Amino acid sequence: MARFNGRFTGPLTLTIILLVLAVSAVALLHHLRLVKEENYFSRQDNQLRLAYQASLQSYELAMEGFYASTINRDDVASLFADGARFDGYARAVARGQLYRLLHSDYNLMKSYNLLQLHFHLADGTSFLRFHKPEKYGDPLAGIRPSVEIVNREHRPITGFEMGKVSPGFRHVFPISWDGRHIGSVEVSVTTKAISDAMHRLDPSKEYAFLLSKKRIEPFLFKDQQWLYSTSALDSAYIIEDANPLLPDSPQPLSAAATVITQKLANNKHIQAAFDQGRSLTVKADVQQRPYVISFLPVFDVTNQLAAYLVAYKEDDAPVLFWQEALIYILSSLFALGFIGFLLQNLRQHALALNKERGNLQTINDTLAEGLIVLNTAGIIQHCNPAACKILGYAAFDLVGKSLRQRMMYLGEYPEQGQTVVSFHERVSQGLTYDGEIVCTNTVEGEYIIDVASRPIRKDGEISGSVVAFHDISTRKKTEAALVASEEEARKLFAAVEQSRSSIIITNLQGHIEYVNPVFTEITGYSSAEAIGESPRMLKSGTMDRAFYARMWQTLAAGREWKGEIHNRRKNGEMYWAFASIAPVRNKDGVVSHYIAIKEDITERKHMEKELREKELIQRTLISNLPVGLIIIDELTRTIEHVNPVATAMFGTSPEDIEGHCCHLFLCASEPGNCPILDLQQQVDNSERVIVNKQGVKIPVLKTVTRISIQGKKKLIECFVDIRQRVEVEERLKLSNVQLQQEQARAEDLARKAETANRSKSMFLANMSHEIRTPLNAIIGYAQLLNMDASLEGSQLEQIQTINRCADHLLELINNILEISKIEAGSITQKKEAMAFARLFTDIRAIFHLSCMRRNLQLTLACAGIEQVEFSVDRGKVRQVIMNLIANSIKFTGQGGIAVTAAVVSVKAGAHMISVDVRDTGVGVPPAERKNLFLPFEQTSSGKNVQQGTGLGLSISRAYARSMGGDLQLVKSTPGQETVFRFTFIAEQIEGSALRYDGDAFSGSDGVPLSQRPYRMLIVDDDAVSSRLWQKRFAGAGFEVQAVSNGEAALFIFERFTPDVVLMDILLPAMDGYETTRKIRQLSGGERVKIIVVTATGINYEEIQQKAAAEAIDDYFCKPFKVDDLIKRVQQLCTGREEDSLARPRGEEYEPSRQFKTLAAQLPSVTRSKLRSAIEGGDIDGFTVLVDAEQSCSDPLRDYLKYLGQRYEYDALLQLLAVDAAHRP
Amino acid sequence: MKSYQKRAVYRARLYLQRGAKIMRLLFVVLLVASTLLGRVPSVFAATVRFAPLPMENKETVLSRFRPLTEFLAQRLQIDIEYVYADDYAELLENFRKSKVDIAYLGPLPYVELRAAYAEAEPLVFFKESSNAVTYTCALVTFPGNDFDVRHGRYQKIALTQPLSTCGYLSTNGLLRNSNNSLEDNNYRYVGTHDEVALSVIRGEFAAGGLKTAVARKYAHLGLFVLMETPPLPAFALIVNTRTMPPDLIAAIKEALLELDLTHSGQGQQIPWNDVIGNGIVEAHDSDYQVIRDLLGSARIQQKGNF
Structure with missing residues (x-):
């Protein structure tokens, strides 16, 4: 311990020692790390050297093998000898032959990375470079020492060497012929090949060669120099093809290696190593990734430093060394720190122990508590001054004496005498003891002490006890007196606390010393908040100073003060209290406190105030009511009170009214007939007339009822002057009479308007009919002219313009009629069974060619409902959908149209069906959407295309709404997507299944159209006809090829692969029948549709027989309508009508066989009616009959209506001929 | 001239005339x-x-x-x-x-x-290396290729490309000067002038038609010019x-x-x-x-x- 207190154990000394040790440890560990890193770098150097040598050795073997097996041959040496011996062209030929002889071997050699094969003459002149055959004849002396040595010493040489094309590792062999040295040959690998080989050995490294600039640059061929660039590491070195510029250049250095190279530029260690030509390994970081870079000097065959091989490797070994060293350093520092901490702690503990000992002695001497230490025999071993004082003995008279002798124990307090022996026995047994005991001594007699004893243990054995005690005799006496006093105070306190009044006790200075709980309830101040404060905190500020002066005057006189006082609660509310304040006197009669007892009387005060206010309101109300009011005593029937209005109405003063019998003023009944008092009614509500004092009659509405005022029964009578109301009622009666007269006139006008509207509809119907009749002639003649094949192109275009205009006019008239019907509210519903599969199939057939012509994709889908039949107005649904699709086609330049039908909701058997028509067209500009569905409104796009009437959408919407649905533009993004949604309500036909016998509908995936237009091959030697057909079919969307004879048709058939052939019969050489027969034998000929076209005058029967024999699909006789031919071709292409041979087409219109069959199935009565309507020119009637005919199929109905709208009367009459049974 | 040769010549003329018509039509x-x-x-x-x-x-x-x-x-x-x-x-x-x-x-x-x-x-x-604004085409062969420019038939002849001036046009013209023609021999287009020269040297073709300047480039390999066109x-x-x-x-x-x-x-x-x-x-x-x-x-x- 003494050493710790010495001069060498101070904290400074200790710190210095520890610091010295720490610095030594860090230095040692750092040195060890450097040594380790150096060893590792040295290993890297060796690894690089070994890898380089291994790579070279592998190439050496290959080079020697190549030389032995390929070069070292007599034929090679012979040719080379010729080349060496001859001159001029003979040498050139020998060189060429040598090139020819070894070229394939050289290619094989290249596959082994032996990239250079070079023959040199004995004088060191280049003879033939296989890697640069155009370079030859240049001297190598002074540039290629290896060549010089081999040709001088006639022995092979191996080693790295520069060159004129590129440097590399070379193996140069001497060549001799006929015992004569004739030159040498070298096989070389390039630096790239060496790098590749090393990379294969250790793929984790990147390699680069730094070539000594002064050793290579002067000797390079001029056109090779541009391939070399100066190294960023050292300007004395260059790099081969570093950029890389050639397409087959090696992979350039990675970005990391490039950055490292730049970072190491002008590194003095590297510069020193380069100067000394020694190897070196350094480290570098790139983007926090550690790298190790090794430099290996490469010496050429003359042992001159020629290059440096550089290896880049991402290697964390140096980092690991550093981390390892850091861990060791930190561990050492931590260990030293811990040792220092322990030494410092030990020193501080020793110092603290000495200090504690001194403190303990002082405490013992100054302690008020008596303290005695006993041995196991109860003999006092030690005592402090306080023990001596309490026990009444000097220290020397206590130490060595028995405690029983010096502490005369009487028993435990307060049960003195009951456990006489317990204290000393417990102490002597070494047990703990805590308690108060009574003792006695000779000087002071009995005294009470509070004593505590604890055993002293040493090595687990009890070696004595320590007893602490102090005298509590005085305190015990005081406590007894206090207990008695407290009991009395507690009773008084309970009384005050439980009082229902607020009690405050203040001292003479006015500070509150006590408040009871009621005070807190009333004022909101807690006891803690109030005590110490002045009662002035309760002041409301509404009482004047004189009030308080009088109160203090009374109290100062020693008298009790009582009164009502307006106070303020803690929350700011005011309250009234009745207070009794009296002085409190002490036992000497002197005033020591004031006590105030207060009772909250706020509620009572409020009630009094409210009562007064109510009385005031009642009086004000009665006085200011705009009605007359009087109060009558029920018992005496005298008027007790009358308000000013009543007084004014009576035209006298209150004094003249009050106190008089009510009958004199108000009651028109006879005395004794008061409706309330005499007739026992509860309320009297009646209109009366008052005659006031001036004699004026005033009509009033009077109300009388009973009330009770202060227990007495009264009548309260109110009456209102109704002179104004009576006057208004009179005026109202007069107005009613006038209104009835106006209503009658309006109804008359409405009847007239309805008549006018009917007249307008009649006018429109009549006018449209009148317009239609001449229009029929226009259309008819235009069609006839259109069929005239002799017309020229411009004339045909004019006729087609007339046709288009007539069509447009017809459409306009039809739409106007429809609109007029809609406006007249005469849209009727004709419910029929409808299935979407059939509907969509028909629609698809209608728009198929239109879409194909515009290269649009049409998709129709009705997933989930294709097999369901609905009861709905089928015609309207069809028309709306067709309108929408037609619009989409019109305004869509590319993309397609998709129609999707789906049931969106079902309610009480009614299905809400939604049909979305979306297209990729130009869309509807936002500004035009508002008027989109208005009649005669067209979008700007519609106006541009100059098609349509502007009525289609308004008619369609009217149809949709008439079917409980709507038609809306859901969205429109120009060029992307435009969606119209058509909704309608339809009922599902229970248990029905789709009855469909037509083309299979492809269902939910829609019906995509063929992307390719149908191809037509026209075979006709008549150029005029051929051109006409080409034009018409091309206009109809066909891809057309035309030939003028049968041979050309056969030649082009397989190349063009047409879908349909239009074949003239009368062709030069090979006629149409033979051509057809041969086409059928070609690939694809069996499926192509062939239509034969004949001139007039041909025997039909012959044609029929021939056609059947040659498998001709159909035939037409000239002249015929080109439109009919187009329709027929379209039918054949789309497969809509498979019946092959129809009767020959002539000038007359020939409806298709399908419609003739369907029309023949109509009842003859119906056909007669329809014919009558046609013959009478009643197209409207005709349409109504067609719509009404239940047995008429949809396609036939559409077809008949189409013909009717086109005024194809002859066609209709032919179709509906009474004897028009189908004849196959 | 034998009858079958006359017929061949007549047929060739006919085809040439038809071909020219078709070509003109095609061009239009x-x-x-x-x-x-x-x-x-x-x-x-x-x-x-x-x-x-x-x-x-x-x-x-x-x-x-x-x-x-x-x-x-x-x-x-x-x-x-x-x-x-x-x-x-x-x-x-x-x-x-x-x-x-x-x-x-x-x-x-x-x-x-x-x-x-x-x-x-x-x-x-x-300008060509001769400083002229013209150049010539040549018919070349190699010694030993056994090419008879006057009487040879069904000899293999290398040509550059159909639209090369030195291809069919000039080679056929040179042969016709010797009363021979390409149609009387076997000819094939090999692509480039260099390839014509080298393929003749290698003996893959008896003769070849190419630009004279290119043919000269390979003279050191024994290639020799039999005939040469007027300046073009x-x-x-x-x-x-x-x-x-x-x-x-x-x-x-x-x-x-x-x-x-x-x-x-x-x-x-x-x-x-x-x-x-x-x-x-x-x-x-x-x-x-x-x-x-x-x-x-x-x-x-x-x-x-x-």
Whole structure:
């Protein structure tokens, strides 16, 4: 311990020692790390050297093998000898032959990375470079020492060497012929090949060669120099093809290696190593990734430093060394720190122990508590001054004496005498003891002490006890007196606390010393908040100073003060209290406190105030009511009170009214007939007339009822002057009479308007009919002219313009009629069974060619409902959908149209069906959407295309709404997507299944159209006809090829692969029948549709027989309508009508066989009616009959209506001929 | 001449005439289609796309053309990007599709290109090492290859590319001077002039047609020139007037014509070489009339016949 207190154990000394040790440890560990890193770098150097040598050795073997097996041959040496011996062209030929002889071997050699094969003459002149055959004849002396040595010493040489094309590792062999040295040959690998080989050995490294600039640059061929660039590491070195510029250049250095190279530029260690030509390994970081870079000097065959091989490797070994060293350093520092901490702690503990000992002695001497230490025999071993004082003995008279002798124990307090022996026995047994005991001594007699004893243990054995005690005799006496006093105070306190009044006790200075709980309830101040404060905190500020002066005057006189006082609660509310304040006197009669007892009387005060206010309101109300009011005593029937209005109405003063019998003023009944008092009614509500004092009659509405005022029964009578109301009622009666007269006139006008509207509809119907009749002639003649094949192109275009205009006019008239019907509210519903599969199939057939012509994709889908039949107005649904699709086609330049039908909701058997028509067209500009569905409104796009009437959408919407649905533009993004949604309500036909016998509908995936237009091959030697057909079919969307004879048709058939052939019969050489027969034998000929076209005058029967024999699909006789031919071709292409041979087409219109069959199935009565309507020119009637005919199929109905709208009367009459049974 | 030879000659003429018609039609169609449908860049690209000769290996290409491109880049402060093509057909296609702004072309490729693409315009000729604005093509062979230029039939002949001037056009012309023709022999396109020379030396072909200057380069290997054509317009820089702004074209022309080649590679990192170092003269479309005359109605086969 003494050493710790010495001069060498101070904290400074200790710190210095520890610091010295720490610095030594860090230095040692750092040195060890450097040594380790150096060893590792040295290993890297060796690894690089070994890898380089291994790579070279592998190439050496290959080079020697190549030389032995390929070069070292007599034929090679012979040719080379010729080349060496001859001159001029003979040498050139020998060189060429040598090139020819070894070229394939050289290619094989290249596959082994032996990239250079070079023959040199004995004088060191280049003879033939296989890697640069155009370079030859240049001297190598002074540039290629290896060549010089081999040709001088006639022995092979191996080693790295520069060159004129590129440097590399070379193996140069001497060549001799006929015992004569004739030159040498070298096989070389390039630096790239060496790098590749090393990379294969250790793929984790990147390699680069730094070539000594002064050793290579002067000797390079001029056109090779541009391939070399100066190294960023050292300007004395260059790099081969570093950029890389050639397409087959090696992979350039990675970005990391490039950055490292730049970072190491002008590194003095590297510069020193380069100067000394020694190897070196350094480290570098790139983007926090550690790298190790090794430099290996490469010496050429003359042992001159020629290059440096550089290896880049991402290697964390140096980092690991550093981390390892850091861990060791930190561990050492931590260990030293811990040792220092322990030494410092030990020193501080020793110092603290000495200090504690001194403190303990002082405490013992100054302690008020008596303290005695006993041995196991109860003999006092030690005592402090306080023990001596309490026990009444000097220290020397206590130490060595028995405690029983010096502490005369009487028993435990307060049960003195009951456990006489317990204290000393417990102490002597070494047990703990805590308690108060009574003792006695000779000087002071009995005294009470509070004593505590604890055993002293040493090595687990009890070696004595320590007893602490102090005298509590005085305190015990005081406590007894206090207990008695407290009991009395507690009773008084309970009384005050439980009082229902607020009690405050203040001292003479006015500070509150006590408040009871009621005070807190009333004022909101807690006891803690109030005590110490002045009662002035309760002041409301509404009482004047004189009030308080009088109160203090009374109290100062020693008298009790009582009164009502307006106070303020803690929350700011005011309250009234009745207070009794009296002085409190002490036992000497002197005033020591004031006590105030207060009772909250706020509620009572409020009630009094409210009562007064109510009385005031009642009086004000009665006085200011705009009605007359009087109060009558029920018992005496005298008027007790009358308000000013009543007084004014009576035209006298209150004094003249009050106190008089009510009958004199108000009651028109006879005395004794008061409706309330005499007739026992509860309320009297009646209109009366008052005659006031001036004699004026005033009509009033009077109300009388009973009330009770202060227990007495009264009548309260109110009456209102109704002179104004009576006057208004009179005026109202007069107005009613006038209104009835106006209503009658309006109804008359409405009847007239309805008549006018009917007249307008009649006018429109009549006018449209009148317009239609001449229009029929226009259309008819235009069609006839259109069929005239002799017309020229411009004339045909004019006729087609007339046709288009007539069509447009017809459409306009039809739409106007429809609109007029809609406006007249005469849209009727004709419910029929409808299935979407059939509907969509028909629609698809209608728009198929239109879409194909515009290269649009049409998709129709009705997933989930294709097999369901609905009861709905089928015609309207069809028309709306067709309108929408037609619009989409019109305004869509590319993309397609998709129609999707789906049931969106079902309610009480009614299905809400939604049909979305979306297209990729130009869309509807936002500004035009508002008027989109208005009649005669067209979008700007519609106006541009100059098609349509502007009525289609308004008619369609009217149809949709008439079917409980709507038609809306859901969205429109120009060029992307435009969606119209058509909704309608339809009922599902229970248990029905789709009855469909037509083309299979492809269902939910829609019906995509063929992307390719149908191809037509026209075979006709008549150029005029051929051109006409080409034009018409091309206009109809066909891809057309035309030939003028049968041979050309056969030649082009397989190349063009047409879908349909239009074949003239009368062709030069090979006629149409033979051509057809041969086409059928070609690939694809069996499926192509062939239509034969004949001139007039041909025997039909012959044609029929021939056609059947040659498998001709159909035939037409000239002249015929080109439109009919187009329709027929379209039918054949789309497969809509498979019946092959129809009767020959002539000038007359020939409806298709399908419609003739369907029309023949109509009842003859119906056909007669329809014919009558046609013959009478009643197209409207005709349409109504067609719509009404239940047995008429949809396609036939559409077809008949189409013909009717086109005024194809002859066609209709032919179709509906009474004897028009189908004849196959 | 035997009857079968006459028939062969007649058939060849017929095919050539038909081929020429089809080619003309094709060119017209391509011209119209490219005019109507082609997307004409409206703004000159910041980088000039240069197509070097596709007839040489790429290392040679780079070493030959770098002095030229580097000079233009430095003088005009422009970036030049190399657009490599494997053959003339690909190069011309790139040119027509506006993927190339400027190209180094021989006379036949230019004539073919101009016929289909009117925006191709010759800018300057590069003089040959003989200081002439012309060059010649040669028919070469190697001793022992047993090539009979007059009477030989079905002999293997190496050609560069269909659109190479020294390919089918000149080789067939040289053979025809000896009353022989390519169609009477077996010919194949091997790609580059160097490859023609080396393949003949190696004995893979009995003879070959290539640029005379290249053939001379391999004379030390025994390659010898059998026949040589009359002088043909030299190689030229052809600019794409559709993609290049006129002011840039004028600047390039001016820079090249004003170049003083007496100071070897002034300011250049790379010295002048055989492409640019022999001199530069202005070129005009009319200079190519000799090629058009030579081509006449001949039909150049696009593939070898064996």
